[in-house]
Amino acid sequence: MDSTPAADERTSAAIAHWAPRFVSNGIPLHDFTVTTASVHEWSQWCARWVERGRVHEELGDQALTDGHTRSAGEHLRRAALCYHFGAFLFVEHTDEMFAAHAQAVAAYNRALPHLDPPGRRIEIPYQGSHLVGVLRVPDVPAPPPVVVMVAGLDSTKEEMGAYEEHLHQRGLATLAFDGPGQGEAQRHLPMRPDFEVPVGAVVDHLATLPEVAQRVGIYGVSLGGHYVVRATAFEPRIAACASISGSYRVADNWEGRPPMTRAAYRVRAHLASDEATARFVERLDLSGVAGRATAPLYVVAGTADRLTPHTAGIRIADEAAGPTVLDVVEGGNHVVNNMPYRYRPQVADWMNHRLRS
Amino acid sequence: MDSTPAADERTSAAIAHWAPRFVSNGIPLHDFTVTTASVHEWSQWCARWVERGRVHEELGDQALTDGHTRSAGEHLRRAALCYHFGAFLFVEHTDEMFAAHAQAVAAYNRALPHLDPPGRRIEIPYQGSHLVGVLRVPDVPAPPPVVVMVAGLDSTKEEMGAYEEHLHQRGLATLAFDGPGQGEAQRHLPMRPDFEVPVGAVVDHLATLPEVAQRVGIYGVSLGGHYVVRATAFEPRIAACASISGSYRVADNWEGRPPMTRAAYRVRAHLASDEATARFVERLDLSGVAGRATAPLYVVAGTADRLTPHTAGIRIADEAAGPTVLDVVEGGNHVVNNMPYRYRPQVADWMNHRLRS
Incomplete structure (x- = not known):
């Protein structure tokens, strides 16, 4: 029994x-x-x-x-x-x-x-307040390039370690941060679609840190995979961008998303109603934006992704203006977390090559 | 449907x-x-x-x-x-x-x-033939102590990496090898209960390798956790021993073991019948042996182990003659592989301390 x-x-x-x-x-x-x-x-x-x-x-x-x-x-x-x-x-x-x-x-x-490598908590000046990040720099002879790690709707800088480790192993530094609507910022700063603004503040701050080189990549997962394409389109200091399972237009399959996901958008955008949230997510849209991204781009999408259709990744890659790698993983789920070996080492190798060439 | x-x-x-x-x-x-x-x-x-x-x-x-x-x-x-x-x-x-x-x-x-660290395949002279091992030495300033990794009935040196990594992270070298009845030796060398003989050959060979210090630990899982206690009892050059889910007497719960396990003993002992196998495993017995182990010992046992009762670990620890740590993990399965965080870092810390003091 x-x-x-x-x-x-x-x-x-x-x-x-x-x-x-x-x-x-x-x-x-x-x-x-x-x-x-x-x-x-x-x-x-x-x-x-x-x-x-x-x-x-x-x-x-x-x-x-x-x-x-x-x-x-x-x-x-x-x-x-x-x-x-x-x-x-x-x-x-x-x-x-x-x-x-x-x-x-x-x-x-x-x-x-x-x-290993150790992390250091840093505060990034941002519009009269600050964003919080964690900087990790591997023990290498010269200040290495640095990759800005961007979480998604329900992830935070504390979850990024498993992605970071592949970058550290290749001698790259990482800066994972909580942007507006994320982690430590979620209570006082609502989500914002123009994510190039917080990324710009992060890149400004990186320029003051002697332990890293002034060669900056960006790496985003889930909604972070959407944000990083937008940031790359408008922030010319981004030298390479990896976008994992990012939406092209969040509104496209809005009603099909799990209720908890929609509630998370509402709470983290500081909105009062589902209607206001549905209007807000209309602005999470790469139409006319992806084509402005000229830095090298690596796009990963899974054909079994029930949150973001892999066609979003195809569309981002099609429209991007710079050299682009499109990796559509057959059977990959959201962020292809069921088969990390299909993209985590590969993206790290690509990022390493791009930030050192 | x-x-x-x-x-x-x-x-x-x-x-x-x-x-x-x-x-x-x-x-x-x-x-x-x-x-x-x-x-x-x-x-x-x-x-x-x-x-x-x-x-x-x-x-x-x-x-x-x-x-x-x-x-x-x-x-x-x-x-x-x-x-x-x-x-x-x-x-x-x-x-x-x-x-x-x-x-x-x-x-x-x-x-x-x-x-990382790289591995090197080595051949260990053994009774007119050889055993095969993989030596991995982390990049540290001086030749480090080395831990001999001992697999079990159905594991081989190729499976030991997940245990080794905690040792490498602490600056220790490892030598995983296939003993008689295991891996590359299984076809030409049957299992032997007096496992101190192959371990002695390994320690002899380690003495010829300049990249490691002459300070040797041993680490065994499952049947390897039985072998290492026996080897430590008879091989005075072993300075510290970690025994994970080793049997005290394999014959004790012989009929209760899964049929595949019993068949594996038969095949890897090069025996023709179940009866001969049942007689053979009588010799896998630490009675009168565990008490001769004087080197420091760390024993791990899981209370939910369906292959080796955790009481075997208690008995080994009780009889051992040297300083002993007994770690009985509540709910731990065989080799406590359901909760590696309960013993893998801890054993590595202990081994590191013991081999450097």
């Missing part, structure tokens, strides 16, 4: 769709399995992931006590990921979401000095 | 039990899922994993063509793992098993120069 209650529809959908992303980005498979199995209704989601994060944070505390700093960095980063995934789409319970997000930031900050 | 035929019992058991090991040791979750879903009866197992390995080997070929050697190493290592898991328990079809194993060895050999 199985007395486990069945999970509700949203939770079942989560379990079915999110495993590849969670696992490819650093959640151990067992943790994904047992944590999602303990969630019987969506309202429990965040608390369960916070509990799971505590397990890893305690391992990190123990490692610090024992003087094992490398292990501590590893455990604390995993703790941050658990807290992050507790928060990432918990937009209907904002107090709980913000609390879990704050734990993700705190755990990641604790991890940073112990990561 | 779902027209997918149900997998047979052995295949279903595989899917249920092996995911944590495969994924924790380097098989992408998606590859595990789609490959096992394509296996409807056990006889297809090996061929499906070989097909999956080809996917990664082709990615490796492409990377080599493009001059992206780091990516090539990553892809070719994944190819080797797929071939290896095709072969690992396919003992009822030895021709196919040996062919897949040969592909695993070949792909791993192709990967070795491109891994």
